[in-house]
Amino acid sequence: MTTSRPARAITATGLRKAYGEQVVLDGIDLDIPEGTVFSLLGPNGAGKTTMVQILSTLIRADGGEFRVAGHDPAQEPDAVRAAIGVTGQFSAVDNLLTGEENLLLMADLHRLGRREGRRRAAELLERFDLVEAAGKTPATYSGGMRRRLDLAMTLVGEPRVIFLDEPTTGLDPRSRHTMWQIVRDLVAGGVTVFLTTQYLEEADELADRIAVLNGGKLVAEGTAEELKRRIPGGHVRLRFTRPEDLERAARALGEVSRDDEALTLQVPSDGSVRELRSLLDWLDAESVEAEELSVHTPDLDDVFFALTGNPAQQPQPTARKVNA
Structure with missing residues (x-):
């Protein structure tokens, strides 16, 4: 039809x-x-x-x-x-x-x-x-x-x-x-x-x-979502209260950016429900406690700057915070 x-x-x-x-x-x-x-x-x-x-x-x-x-x-x-x-x-x-x-x-x-x-x-x-x-x-x-x-x-x-x-x-x-x-x-x-x-x-x-x-x-x-997906930089930011939890998560999650002083990890992610569920399930299964989880995804500001020329200081991707 x-x-x-x-x-x-x-x-x-x-x-x-x-x-x-x-x-x-x-x-x-x-x-x-x-x-x-x-x-x-x-x-x-x-x-x-x-x-x-x-x-x-x-x-x-x-x-x-x-x-x-x-x-x-x-x-x-x-x-x-x-x-x-x-x-x-x-x-x-x-x-x-x-x-x-x-x-x-x-x-x-x-x-x-x-x-x-x-x-x-x-x-x-x-x-x-x-x-x-x-x-x-x-x-x-x-x-x-x-x-x-x-x-x-x-x-x-x-x-x-x-x-x-x-x-x-x-x-x-x-x-x-x-x-x-x-x-x-x-x-x-x-x-x-x-x-x-x-x-x-x-x-x-x-x-x-x-x-x-x-x-x-x-x-x-x-669409707005299609344009946002063209821009890299999405990630999940995890903040821990104990250095040992940070260390275990960093070893297991592989390609991450870490800040030992702030006890945080940045995990590359598209912010999808599937990826977030997988990450939370892993944390739970390994008994790793994250104090806070923030999802950072590109917005139309990022799209605009990427496509029309980057100013000296671009805004960071939008963050959505979840207490884990």
Whole structure:
């Protein structure tokens, strides 16, 4: 029995863009299914915003074939614009209008009738918890409220594909988590989200697939877990209270790093349940008592630094501690 291939929201083959001799995008391939979150990571200046601008018809590519919601942005820009929404790095709300008036303006631009426009505005104010602020100007809003209004304005036309270009920049943790839930709800309703972000935790939380852009090329793509498994350095750290337990464990476990002063061993490991169970079973069978066990696994920070260039001081792999 064969299953049909999910419809594609965005596809690209050989996408290219240069400004003079500076190549910004150099042969980019994309294949993004509908109803998913695709996150594009990369250092500042890597070309993330340029890619969003090309796919959303704001600028033209120099080469390549690509489709957004089934349409060619170069040949059918109006069809693409009718199917997408874009929320940029900076809020695009009008500070002279109230929150409700901003939404009604978008409804007019989408040529919704007066009654339908008011219905849609009321629905979005409710959905984004802005009812009490509807009659106030955005100048009085918090950063999180402005971003919610900005996204609500993007949704007036009920887009099938949304480009979120660093949507939570400058938000506090609570507002960021609120935006994350909004994104999850959108995707659950069948919307496709193309997300660029500087917050690696955000990509880890939201994205079905992640791509890393560096030097104009996609240097890696996969799920968060697939990308993390590409990076070496995972290990289990055991801390003992007695030197004799440290010595016995070091002899038996083979290739380990030891610190006799701290009474610790670092055992190479992928952090899987199978490996941890085997290690704990051995400790128990040999009556070797470890005071503490910590699992250190690479995270997206490690992936990012490994793929885009190592700074002088990289963060260490994430640790999860278990008292043994």
